[in-house]
Amino acid sequence: MNLSLSKNSRLTYTYLSMIIISAMFLLSVVLNNILLNNGKGRKMTLFEEKTHSIYFLEQCNCPSDRIKYEIIPKSRKRLLTYKHRLAVLVPYRERFEELLEFAPFMCKFLNNQKINYDIYILNQVDHYRFNRASLINVGFLQIQADYDYIAMHDVDLLPLNSNLTYHYPEQPHHLAAPNLHPRYNYEKFIGGILLINRYHFQMVNGLSNRYWGWGLEDDEFYVRLKDAHLNISRPQNINTGRHDTFRHIHGRERKRDTVKCDNQREITRKRDRQTGLHDVKYTVNSSKELEIDGALVTVINIHLHCNHTATPWCDCSNKKPETEKTKKIKGK
Numbered sequence: 001m002n003l004s005l006s007k008n009s010r011l012t013y014t015y016l017s018m019i020i021i022s023a024m025f026l027l028s029v030v031l032n033n034i035l036l037n038n039g040k041g042r043k044m045t046l047f048e049e050k051t052h053s054i055y056f057l058e059q060c061n062c063p064s065d066r067i068k069y070e071i072i073p074k075s076r077k078r079l080l081t082y083k084h085r086l087a088v089l090v091p092y093r094e095r096f097e098e099l100l101e102f103a104p105f106m107c108k109f110l111n112n113q114k115i116n117y118d119i120y121i122l123n124q125v126d127h128y129r130f131n132r133a134s135l136i137n138v139g140f141l142q143i144q145a146d147y148d149y150i151a152m153h154d155v156d157l158l159p160l161n162s163n164l165t166y167h168y169p170e171q172p173h174h175l176a177a178p179n180l181h182p183r184y185n186y187e188k189f190i191g192g193i194l195l196i197n198r199y200h201f202q203m204v205n206g207l208s209n210r211y212w213g214w215g216l217e218d219d220e221f222y223v224r225l226k227d228a229h230l231n232i233s234r235p236q237n238i239n240t241g242r243h244d245t246f247r248h249i250h251g252r253e254r255k256r257d258t259v260k261c262d263n264q265r266e267i268t269r270k271r272d273r274q275t276g277l278h279d280v281k282y283t284v285n286s287s288k289e290l291e292i293d294g295a296l297v298t299v300i301n302i303h304l305h306c307n308h309t310a311t312p313w314c315d316c317s318n319k320k321p322e323t324e325k326t327k328k329i330k331g332k
């Protein structure tokens with residue numbers, strides 16, 4: 001009897017140690033996985049994803065030690081008390097150096113003001129000419145359910161004066177005012193940085209989709225706001241001037257796409273009562289979270305569609321450009 005008891009307990013002991021050993025093995029596997037998936041483990045995802053043709057990363061010589069491409073867990077998103085939500089909409093194409101400065105700078109600036117915001121990089125991936133206005137329309141359509149105001153924001157303009165407020169605008173609020181912008185000083189200028197709430201943006205049907213190439217889309221938007229009897233406010237209490245209110249980081253010598261072809265010049269000088277938010281044609285090819293020096297932005301890769309009958313100037317290659325007034329056509 002004694003013998004069988006001790007046999008039994010020896011058996012139990014063997015089972016117990018087997019269970020303990022396998023539990024330790026499992027634990028080490030789990031721990032190992034957790035450690036690998038943190039920190040450096042993420043970088044592998046970056047390169048794996050890169051091979052799945054992320055256009056954004058392929059456009060540049062990315063300093064991969066500074067950026068991370070990953071899905072950010074919801075828990076890491078900010079939870080602030082400010083009741084309004086701002087979507088910073090940044091039209092974008094091949095400006096990676098500027099984005100590297102823009103993202104961390106803006107996050108710091110907006111955090112200081114306790115704004116509840118997210119930054120969206122609206123990356124145009126089609127081969128048409130740059131269309132800032134349509135990109136903003138698309139960005140708005142993508143985010144409108146979650147935010148009640150937007151900032152239409154150039155990637156190369158950084159606010160330096162902390163009195164420039166990004167709080168909810170009751171009326172469209174033009175931050176890059178003509179007396180403050182380093183470059184543009186005409187009274188009706190509303191480009192650079194403009195805050196507008198969701199209701200007003202919808203009310204004026206967003207921006208015109210006819211502006212392929214550089215310029216004038218903001219002037220047309222000015223007329224939309226005026227026609228809707230909206231008052232545009234501008235910053236108050238700014239003691240800085242044209243050279244120290246913003247930093248203009250227009251990197252290197254970048255040529256602006258000022259070419260005009262077909263009847264572009266004629267059409268884009270008129271108020272557009274047809275196109276806008278409701279009829280912008282596009283495909284969102286993908287959308288990714290990107291972290292730059294700890295600053296989170298969402299990159300939306302947007303393929304714009306062009307109606308070649310309505311706006312043939314979305315592609316001026318293989319066409320004879322109108323040369324009058326397009327000054328800098330040296331060489332080439």
Ligand SMILES: *[C@@H]1O[C@H](CO)[C@@H](O)[C@H](O)[C@H]1NC(C)=O
Pocket residue numbers: 229230231
């Ligand atoms: C704009 O300002 C004018 C004059 O101050 C005012 O009468 C009008 O109500 C304002 N418009 C809106 C939409 O607030």
Ligand SMILES: *[C@@H]1O[C@H](CO)[C@@H](O)[C@H](O)[C@H]1NC(C)=O
Pocket residue numbers: 161162163237238239240
């Ligand atoms: C910001 O506004 C305050 C209050 O009006 C003013 O005293 C201060 O000089 C302003 N600062 C700058 C840098 O403009």
Ligand SMILES: *[C@@H]1O[C@H](CO)[C@@H](O)[C@H](O)[C@H]1NC(C)=O
Pocket residue numbers: 055125126283284285303
């Ligand atoms: C994006 O999607 C459109 C429509 O499906 C497609 O024609 C285009 O080739 C895609 N763009 C890229 C860069 O893959």
Ligand SMILES: *[C@@H]1O[C@H](CO)[C@@H](O)[C@H](O)[C@H]1NC(C)=O
Pocket residue numbers: 307308309310
């Ligand atoms: C393209 O634009 C033309 C002229 O404005 C219009 O008649 C036509 O319906 C448009 N096509 C599409 C597919 O939207």
